[in-house]
Amino acid sequence: MMFWLAFMLLLSAAQRGDAQWDWLTGIFGGGTTGSSTGQNDPNCGVAAGSRIIGGQYASQGMFPWQVSLQNLAQGGSHGCGGSLFNNEWVITAGHCVDGMTNPAMWRVRMGLASLQYYENGEQEFTVTKVIMHPSYTASAMGFPRNDVALMKLNRPATVSNYVNNICLPDRDASVGTNCVVSGWGVYDIQSQYFGQAPLSATLKWTYAPILDPGYCSQNYIWGSEMVSSIMVCAGYDHGQDDACNGDSGGPFICPSPDGSRWELNGIVSWGEQPCGAQYKPSAYTRVTAFKSWIQQTIQSN
Template sequence: MKVLVVFALALAYASAGVPIEPRAVPIEPREVPIQPRAVPIIPRAVPIQPRLLPAVSSIEGRITNGQAAAEGQFPYQVGLSFASSSGSWWCGGSIIGNEWVLTAAHCTSGASAVTIYYDATVRTSPKLSHTVSSSNFIQHASYNSVVLRNDISLIKTPYVTYTSNIKNVPLPEVSSSYSTYAGQTAIASGYGKISDAATSVANHLNYMDATVITNTVCQGTYGSLIITSGVICIETVKSISTCNGDSGGPLVLASNGVLIGVTSFVSSAGCESNSPAGFTRTTYYRDWIKTNSGI
């Protein structure tokens, strides 16, 4: 799979007319004064959507080296079990309204149905669940799996009554300008793998705290073809990161609980590689969300 992703990215760069620097002669952009848009930053690492990481024996799991969530700590978190004619996979999502869940396009892509697990601190014991067909998916029309562009989807659900453990996460207000959030602490949660090498994994909702980094810093790892204004990145340290099973889950600002990202990709080198983790930037798609959901 990594080979396919690398090949696909190479084709994307070639078709875009982007010169690929020889690895034997690395060029530090800051040493050569050029217009940033004239020569895009060439990536040092290849991103991969967590859903596409090597499969483990179970779809259960947690964020690598994360902390166990307490009952009701993340009432907006849902688990998403997708089904298709070719198999099934697990993702996360965020409740943004009584009838709406926000997740990643690479989670809904190819699925025929999804079962939504609400209030599931223990993933296999949700307090409520609903199954809906793909006719209830609103996947971004311009989603591009090669360069991971527009990785965002909405799921229309049956009406859900809020409780202390089931409620929506606030979205950023619609605005003409937003903070980059760089330097601020954010919280990611989900049911992803406990480690890259895991063969048997936990069945508990977990979370991690991380610092948001600038897109310029993130481009130093993944390049400017991947890291665009629609992406937000966090730094990962001590092998703590989002991973397989966390796709589509929330990234919220620690200071006010506002949803600022949707889990999108990690490095193909692994979730414990300490490379930045990437998310779909919610503020960039605020108008799209409002247009398609009314929220």
């Protein structure tokens, strides 16, 4: 069995209803609120711009917490996704920075939809700290545990119509919640079988409903040895609409209980290779399991 890990979203998906997107219309002024407390920013989790019709390609500002992590030691191309938290910190997957914790290796871009072209409102940063979870492990089978890391930016990001912080949840979203995953990852199923799997030049997204852990623990899905309490299992039986290589570290977001904002319920971690297989939903790092570590690390750094 093979797994994809770091460095892409098979969003070949059908168009879906978008009632839950109606409230994604907040407008923010500029500012750089405090970043050292580890707590949610007052305006976190709200996106600016127009109502979304259907899904697949994202427009600039649709996911203002989404960042592109680019490894300068590997040519500066997109490697993983991440989520902006408290203006000065990026939350990503541990396997994205495993063996690459030198801050000088990284560039962070945010406020963009296109990787090919510079967009007005885009912001770019260097990194001053890369901190992996101390219990991170990459198993011999290829899937990681405690798959979370933090990056500190060289300066606070400026909140705008295109850049905003994501919220951390107080509790997990319930099974069946229709959440969303976004990224610039591999987007074509067939290309994986022919050895050519290009990244998407434009940010993409898809719905990903949270699945019952008992369902994901069945032998024909992932099995009990693969599924743990520090993971969220989400996706569709038909596959196709899924995260893939290059989406790793990116946001898995769910509506808050009152429907007023988005919350970071998961971090894209691992899944089947090739991506998009039937009965092989993706696994996400469960953020509530690491919320205290995230907050304490930010407070002490």
